[in-house]
Amino acid sequence: MIDRRTLLRAGGGLGLAVAGAGLWRAHDQGLLWSGEEPALAAWQDWNDRRYIGPLSLVSAGLLASSPHNTQPWRFAVGRFGVDVFEVPERQLGAMDPFGRERLAGLGAAVHNMALASTGLKRAARVKLLPDPAAPHHVARILLGPENSGPASHALLSVIGRRHTHRGAWIGGRIAPARQAALLAFPRPDDIQILLFDAGSAQGKRFAALTTEATAAIAGDVAMMEASHRWFRHEKSEADRFADGLTMRTSGVSPLLATLGSLLPAPSAMAEGQYWLDATRDTALPTASMFGLIVTPDPQDRRSAMLAGSAWQRLHLNATALGLVAQPLNQLPEMIDREAQLGLRARFSRLADALLPDPALRPTFAFRLGFADPALPALRRPVSAVLGPPARMAFEVAQWRVAGGSF
Numbered sequence: 001m002i003d004r005r006t007l008l009r010a011g012g013g014l015g016l017a018v019a020g021a022g023l024w025r026a027h028d029q030g031l032l033w034s035g036e037e038p039a040l041a042a043w044q045d046w047n048d049r050r051y052i053g054p055l056s057l058v059s060a061g062l063l064a065s066s067p068h069n070t071q072p073w074r075f076a077v078g079r080f081g082v083d084v085f086e087v088p089e090r091q092l093g094a095m096d097p098f099g100r101e102r103l104a105g106l107g108a109a110v111h112n113m114a115l116a117s118t119g120l121k122r123a124a125r126v127k128l129l130p131d132p133a134a135p136h137h138v139a140r141i142l143l144g145p146e147n148s149g150p151a152s153h154a155l156l157s158v159i160g161r162r163h164t165h166r167g168a169w170i171g172g173r174i175a176p177a178r179q180a181a182l183l184a185f186p187r188p189d190d191i192q193i194l195l196f197d198a199g200s201a202q203g204k205r206f207a208a209l210t211t212e213a214t215a216a217i218a219g220d221v222a223m224m225e226a227s228h229r230w231f232r233h234e235k236s237e238a239d240r241f242a243d244g245l246t247m248r249t250s251g252v253s254p255l256l257a258t259l260g261s262l263l264p265a266p267s268a269m270a271e272g273q274y275w276l277d278a279t280r281d282t283a284l285p286t287a288s289m290f291g292l293i294v295t296p297d298p299q300d301r302r303s304a305m306l307a308g309s310a311w312q313r314l315h316l317n318a319t320a321l322g323l324v325a326q327p328l329n330q331l332p333e334m335i336d337r338e339a340q341l342g343l344r345a346r347f348s349r350l351a352d353a354l355l356p357d358p359a360l361r362p363t364f365a366f367r368l369g370f371a372d373p374a375l376p377a378l379r380r381p382v383s384a385v386l387g388p389p390a391r392m393a394f395e396v397a398q399w400r401v402a403g404g405s406f
């Protein structure tokens with residue numbers, strides 16, 4: 001028979017083992033000290049203006065918003081300025097079947113870079129999709145001579161403070177003057193921005209449709225698995241890849257994020273359920289306003305980039321005005337998913353109720369409101385996103401054709 005002392009000793013041993021395993025896990029997840037976060041250093045690099053000249057454009061570009069923080073870019077500093085390339089492998093699969101959101105992220109990066117060019121005092125000219133023969137070369141930012149450009153833009157200091165906020169907000173109305181200031185930036189006629197008060201009939205419709213679209217995605221195994229691939233639950237992965245989504249920026253409280261990070265990674269479908277609950281019960285009810293970026297042809301590559309550029313600027317303006325923002329793109333994502341699967345275009349038709357003109361289609365959806373600032377998301381630094389310039393690739397290709405020797 002086991003006596004009481006043996007039982008206590010065994011229990012104590014088990015307790016120590018459990019505590020040890022817990023400590024080990026906390027250590028692995030980076031919870032035992034709050035030291036340097038290498039995957040966040042890119043924010044400090046920009047805030048400290050660590051990079052000068054054309055590289056400073058890269059330092060700003062890589063801080064842009066991108067779908068699921070996929071950072072689908074590569075940059076190159078060449079003779080003419082800076083080239084931006086799409087990296088199609090950094091993709092979201094069924095969640096973004098046509099790469100429309102990927103291009104929006106690239107447009108967002110180009111917007112930051114154009115702003116950053118004003119810090120060089122060199123006039124910048126942006127060419128989107130400059131070479132039809134090289135579709136992944138999505139932009140070239142041509143830099144003029146020294147002192148040819150305008151004064152530093154007021155938003156330069158905001159680039160390093162813009163963060164997506166996924167948590168609970170405090171509500172309240174955004175005054176008309178602030179709304180006007182949010183939208184006060186140049187954009188092409190075919191990119192329009194619609195804003196709805198959360199309490200208005202359109203606002204309620206937006207919330208209902210976004211909930212319905214979220215439920216549809218949360219139940220779609222292919223979409224949730226594609227999304228899940230970009231969730232970095234383990235700190236070792238977050239440090240290594242410096243991209244994707246994390247618990248820290250998911251909108252839960254710091255305590256819940258800490259506790260959650262000690263548990264094993266949730267499954268893709270559990271993540272979908274959490275996301276549906278958070279969208280329906282937190283994101284939508286605590287927002288002040290909702291909005292849509294609309295354009296006649298969301299699949300047009302140039303329009304997709306310009307829509308992302310408009311989002312980046314809107315979010316920078318919101319940050320400068322003391323507001324917080326979060327994209328809520330479930331509706332446009334479901335419109336693409338239905339098109340990919342050849343299904344009846346149900347979400348596309350439901351979206352008509354939000355639009356003043358059915359010829360304009362939604363390509364980006366978001367919420368705006370009030371809350372304490374959000375935390376920064378992971379980023380790959382300048383050194384990880386540089387590649388050879390487009391001109392070099394072009395010359396090599398020419399040489400191959402001419403020489404035909406290898």
Ligand SMILES: Cc1cc2nc3c(=O)[nH]c(=O)nc-3n(C[C@H](O)[C@H](O)[C@H](O)COP(=O)(O)O)c2cc1C
Nearest residue numbers: 065066067068069101104105163164327328329377
């Ligand atoms: C095209 C596009 C779609 C996005 N969709 C969503 C979304 O539906 N929900 C969300 O919370 N964030 C969305 N985001 C925001 C990104 O997840 C975010 O920019 C990224 O994780 C980096 O974080 P940061 O914006 O705080 O730097 C989207 C961003 C882009 C460019």
